[in-house]
Amino acid sequence: MICVSKNESNLNSQNLKIKGKTILKGKVKISGAKNSALVLLAASLLTNEKVILNNVPKLSDIEKMKNILKHLGVKLNSNNANNLIINSKNLHIGDNLPFELVNGLRASFFCIGPLLSRLGEVTLALPGGCKIGKRPIDQHITGLRELGANIEVENGFVNAKIQGEKKKLVGSKIFLSCPSVGATETLIMAATLAEGRTVIENAAREPEIQDLCLMLNKMGAQIQGYGDSKITIDGVEKLSGCKHKVIPDRIEAGTFLIASAATLSNITIGPVIPNHLESVLETLKATGSKILIKGNEITIKTKEIKAVNIKTAPFPGFPTDLQAPFTALMAIAKGNSEISETIYENRMGHVDLLNSMGASIQLVNNIAKIQGVDELKGQNLKGSDLRSTAALIIAALSAKDTSYIGGLEHLDRGYDCFESKLNILGANITRNFNEQIFFNQTIVDENISKNKEKFKAA
Numbered sequence: 408m409i410c411v412s413k414n415e416s417n418l419n420s421q422n423l424k425i426k427g428k429t430i431l432k433g434k435v436k437i438s439g440a441k442n443s444a445l446v447l448l449a450a451s452l453l454t455n456e457k458v459i460l461n462n463v464p465k466l467s468d469i470e471k472m473k474n475i476l477k478h479l480g481v482k483l484n485s486n487n488a489n490n491l492i493i494n495s496k497n498l499h500i501g502d503n504l505p506f507e508l509v510n511g512l513r514a515s516f517f518c519i520g521p522l523l524s525r526l527g528e529v530t531l532a533l534p535g536g537c538k539i540g541k542r543p544i545d546q547h548i549t550g551l552r553e554l555g556a557n558i559e560v561e562n563g564f565v566n567a568k569i570q571g572e573k574k575k576l577v578g579s580k581i582f583l584s585c586p587s588v589g590a591t592e593t594l595i596m597a598a599t600l601a602e603g604r605t606v607i608e609n610a611a612r613e614p615e616i617q618d619l620c621l622m623l624n625k626m627g628a629q630i631q632g633y634g635d636s637k638i639t640i641d642g643v644e645k646l647s648g649c650k651h652k653v654i655p656d657r658i659e660a661g662t663f664l665i666a667s668a669a670t671l672s673n674i675t676i677g678p679v680i681p682n683h684l685e686s687v688l689e690t691l692k693a694t695g696s697k698i699l700i701k702g703n704e705i706t707i708k709t710k711e712i713k714a715v716n717i718k719t720a721p722f723p724g725f726p727t728d729l730q731a732p733f734t735a736l737m738a739i740a741k742g743n744s745e746i747s748e749t750i751y752e753n754r755m756g757h758v759d760l761l762n763s764m765g766a767s768i769q770l771v772n773n774i775a776k777i778q779g780v781d782e783l784k785g786q787n788l789k790g791s792d793l794r795s796t797a798a799l800i801i802a803a804l805s806a807k808d809t810s811y812i813g814g815l816e817h818l819d820r821g822y823d824c825f826e827s828k829l830n831i832l833g834a835n836i837t838r839n840f841n842e843q844i845f846f847n848q849t850i851v852d853e854n855i856s857k858n859k860e861k862f863k864a865a
């Protein structure tokens with residue numbers, strides 16, 4: 408599906424006009440996973456042969472990563488809307504990567520492992536924190552040092568260098584203090600070309616890591632144990648090119664399931680990999696939705712929404728990236744619920760926004776204490792980050808009246824043609840390119856800053 412081409416108007420002056428009391432029906436196509444495609448693009452730097460990626464989603468974060476690769480001398484072509492042919496034969500770092508390029512995309516930091524292994528030295532901007540948290544990278548740095556890299560962090564930049572004339576990292580046993588997705592990915596990529604064996608303990612188990620290891624093994628890497636918390640990588644001399652299809656996006660899939668439940672609808676989503684969504688499906692069943700899995704498709708039917716408590720956790724637990732959308736569902740559930748965010752210290756920006764739509768949510772130390780209400784009312788609001796904007800759209804679909812939702816510069820980072828797919832399911836959403844809407848954000852922002860002290864570290 409080719410989405411409505413976004414005209415040149417600035418994304419943060421665009422907004423979605425959403426008619427409320429929507430019922431969704433039919434089938435929606437799930438795109439390739441953002442959080443897999445980004446790291447697979449970084450991993451393609453590990454070889455000087457061609458890598459062909461299929462099922463790449465059309466997202467602004469992907470465009471940013473492609474720009475970074477082009478700055479590194481990588482040739483990028485495509486022969487259809489969702490594939491990428493990547494050739495990093497002429498990989499080089501001219502002057503350091505432009506700060507704004509790297510600092511504009513956290514996932515660009517995933518390049519440090521491949522660049523260090525390929526070039527022996529790299530300087531990258533320290534990835535900034537973002538609205539949802541400080542997002543430290545200490546685990547990446549500590550692990551790379553254990554692999555023999557010499558790393559200095561100063562003036563907002565990270566300089567990594569391999570000592571010795573061999574210019575090769577050396578395999579090591581690494582214990583992660585937290586199962587960081589990014590750190591696990593950085594260290595796996597760095598270890599594939601190291602000398603000897605690397606064992607990563609307390610590794611993250613996310614499906615996107617499994618997808619990365621599947622692709623790396625196709626390239627000739629020797630990786631075992633991915634999907635568990637102990638991953639073993641035996642270094643090899645070089646990696647070859649390959650063809651790989653990006654897995655479906657489990658977070659986009661979960662967002663559509665939650666949107667369907669919130670509007671008491673009946674939709675089918677696919678393709679998906681059901682066991683990537685186990686905790687989400689179990690939770691939605693507990694709220695009263697009926698779930699039918701048929702091959703790589705899932706059908707959800709909802710007649711009632713019961714209140715259910717959740718705690719976010721690393722995979723296979725309930726994903727933090729669906730916490731905001733699920734909060735929008737619990738806001739209109741029958742009964743009271745508690746939603747604990749344990750991964751990020753500041754990922755509750757949607758609570759005040761939902762409260763301004765008539766929700767009844769109290770925030771105490773990263774726990775949203777929710778009293779379900781019968782109905783939300785349409786509002787003009789701006790999402791504060793990628794997943795909170797999706798949560799507001801879900802709330803607007805179920806609310807009475809019409810809402811105008813801004814924050815599309817966040818939304819388009821992680822959802823491929825989101826409103827177009829919702830309209831195929833029967834929603835009535837229009838993207839306004841130039842119509843200035845007054846977002847009664849001031850009231851909400853005041854509340855958020857008042858609540859700031861309540862956002863204690865998780």
Ligand code: EPZ
Pocket residue numbers: 441442443445514540541542543544545546547548585586587588589590611727728750751752793794821
């Ligand atoms: C990945 O981020 C995802 N992004 C995030 O998705 C996702 O929320 C997160 O994993 C958790 O599942 C991509 O894959 C591009 P982490 P990442 O390292 O790798 C702490 C979205 O909405 N930590 O697992 O940055 C850190 O404080 C985005 O699509 C350290 O302390 O996540 C954080 O609280 C948002 N030291 C927690 O771990 C470190 O060195 C999770 O971070 C690294 C992390």
